[in-house]
Amino acid sequence: MAEGGIGCTDTEIGSVPRHSSLYSRHSQNYVESVSVEICTIMTRLGYGEEMRRWRVATYRECDRLRNAHLSNRSAIKSIGTLITAGSKGEGLTCSLESDLDYLFLLKNVICLEAGINLYSKPDDLNVYRMDTHVYPGHCRLLLERHTSSCLKIIHNALCYNGNGDVLLSSSLLLDEFSSLLAHTGVRKIVHHKCVGPSSPISVDGILHTDNVLGLRCLCPSVLHRWADRPRHWPSPVIVQNVVALGAILTPVGFKGSEFKHMEWRINFNRGEAELVSNLNDTQAKVYVILKMIIKDIIKPKNKEITSYILKNIVLWQAERNPQTRFSAYSLLHWLHDGLRELRTAIAKKHMPYYMIPERNLMEAGGINNRLHRKWVADITDMLEEGPGVILRLEKIRKAIVGSPEPMLWYSKKRMELEMLNLEIKKRVAQCGYENDFVNSINFRIEEVVIEVRQRMIQEGCSVNDLKYINDAMLM
Known part of the structure; x- marks a missing residue:
C-alpha cells in the first residue's frame, strides 16, 4: 500500500x-x-480496554498452565506447545462469541531462511531450509538435518522431489495433524473439513475449535524489512518485541499455485497478537x-x-x-x-x-x-x-434501544459471568475439574444466571432455561 x-x-x-x-x-x-x-x-x-487486556492475560495464563501440567496427558500436547490464537488470544471476543483458535507449535523443528548457518542451531533440532522462490509470503521446505527426535507426523509428510531433495509437504502434514486430532482424548470428537491451514473440530457437540499446526521459523530479513519502515506506530520497543517473537510457518500454499500442496505460508501470529494488544x-x-x-x-x-x-x-x-x-x-x-x-x-x-x-x-x-x-x-x-x-448491527442496536440503567446492570452481570467462566478455564487447566474452588465458581455462576432470569421475568420475559441464558450472555 x-x-x-x-x-x-x-x-x-x-x-x-x-x-x-x-x-x-x-x-x-x-x-x-x-x-x-x-x-x-x-x-x-x-x-473496553480493561476487559480486553484481562482476557489476553487470562488466556495466556491458561496456555501456560496447560502446557506445564497437561503435556503428558494428551498425544497432541506431547508433540508441541499450544497457544490460544485468533480473537480469543487478542481479547476481542466474549467466551462464546466465536470459535476458539488454537495454534500448535511443533517441538524439535526449526525452519531457516537462506544465509542462516544451520550448525549454529542445537543438534537435536530437525532443520529445514526455506525456499522462498514462490508467491510472496510463502515458501517450500527442504530437509537439511534429520534427527532421531523427528516426530512421526513429520516423518510421514516427507517426500522426494525427484532431484535428490527431501521436502516437507504441507498437505500431507495437515492430513497427519487432522488424523491425530480426530483420535485424541476420550470425549466425542467430530472432525470437520480442513479450511486453509485449519483443522476444525467439535468436542461433545458443544466446543468448536479451529486448530492450526505451526513450525518455528527464523526469517530475520523479512522482519527487519518490516521493522525498518517509517511509522507512527508501534513504538520502537514494541517493534523489537515483535521481531524477537519471530515467525511461524503454517501448512497452506498459495491458492493459485500448481504446487500449493508443497508450500507453506509465513505467519507472524505471536507478533500480530502483540501488535493488536497494543x-x-x-x-x-x-x-x-x-x-x-x-x-x-x-x-x-x-x-x-x-x-x-x-x-x-x-x-x-x-x-x-x-x-x-x-x-x-x-x-x-x-x-x-x-x-x-x-x-x-x-x-x-x-x-x-x-x-x-x-x-x-x-x-x-x-x-x-x-x-x-x-x-x-x-x-x-x-x-x-x-x-x-x-x-444495522444487532448487538449495538439492542444496547442503544435498551434503557441505560438495565443495560448497565446487565453489562456488569455479563462481565462477571465471563470472568467466572474464564477463571474456571484457568483452574481446570491447572488442576482439573475435581476442585473445590471450581465448584464454588460454578455455584456463583448459577447465582448470577438466576439473578438475570429473575430480572427477565420481572420485565416480561418467559425464558427459564439457565443454560440458555448463560450461553446467550456470553455470545
Missing part, C-alpha cells in the same frame, strides 16, 4: 481528522458525540465493529472477506497516522475510513499484508463478479448512510 494511501484525510479540525463525505450531512459535533456514545456502549458490551481503545473498537459489519451486513458465505483482512486495515491505519488522532471522538471517522479501504480492496482485489506488503491478501480470494459488484455497492451505501450504519 502506497504511503498516504490509507488513513488520508481531507481536512482536520484540532486532533480529530475529517472526511468530507462523513460530514456532508452531519455536523462535526453530532458525529463526535455519537462516536463517544458508541465507544461507551462498546465498553458496556465487553469490548492498539488503543478506539482502534480495537473499530476493528470489532468492522467485524460486526462483515458478519451482520456483508455476510460472506465462503470467507471471501475475513476478519484477517480487517485486522490488516486497522494495523495500516495505526502505523500511518499519529496516535493522537485515535480517540473516542474519532471512532466513526476511522470506521468510515476502514470501510473505504475495504471497498477499495474489494474493488481492486488488492490488500497488502501488513507484515509482508508484497503478499496480496485478496489474491485468489474467490470473489466472483456478482459478489464484487454487490459488496462494493453495499459498502458505498453504508458510507452514504454515515453514523446510521451502526443501527
